Amino acid sequence: MRINNVSLPYPVLGNSDDILPLLPDDSVVINQSVDEEKYKFNIKLKQENPDISLLIENELAAYTCEVTCPRTYLRRCFKSKEPEFEIELGRREVFGRVDFNCFVTVYEDIIDYHNEFQNEDYGDATFDMEPGDILAAFPTASAMIDITYEMMYSSGACMVVLDGQDTKHTWFDANADTIKVYLPHNMFEQYRFMHQNRNFNALFHASIVFNALFKVLSEYKESVHGNYLWAEAVKTRIDTDENLREFDINDTTRAYELAQAVLGDPYKRMFNHLQNTMQNRNS
16 A cells, blocks of 8 residues: 555555455544634544454554644644544644544554455465554545635635735736735725625625636636635535535636635625615615
């Protein structure tokens, strides 16, 4: 098998077809919540390999979870006999994306390890396993927090509107953590005056925000934009929102549909707003 570019000579559940059957689609389920001081993560794992389960039961191996935050360089490891973790992290310890890499890890020497369901390519080979060796590798799960958490569920939070000074036309820049919208100076001054009015939001989302998001999604490239917070927020929405599961951020042919779905049908909200405004004026 091969994990993080390190080749290992023994079979690992979760790596291609080293061991069958493969991990189920819901092998990692993560839920998160937040209070004034901490982020709380509940992680549930699922694997159904009897040989590995027996080793865990006999305390020769255990479920482990390695938590990393690329932006704050946090790295912690947790151990559990049960396939579930309750992890708490201080709000000042993490920012942006938090990754959870879960494994079944050897904790005591295991002599002549042989998994009944290992690929026939391994034949009848047995392996002497040492503490730290990996028996199962679950898919990486990620959580988005702070500004990105707001981006996931707030229509315009992934954007910032700036004064374009001498520019003659509105333009967008997606090469940063937030999508930058540059308005000509006079329009920017109008925006500053109007955006404080809540009635302005529906019109703004259906025009500037939607057009900006549609444009950057239609030009999206994982190698260029993939690590920006706005992109991570959209990808996390797709992974966690049942209404967006059909989308793939890399499928730029559906950028128009995806932008509308992420913003909660901005045209519909705009027309509802205009209708309510007209009704109030006529009443």
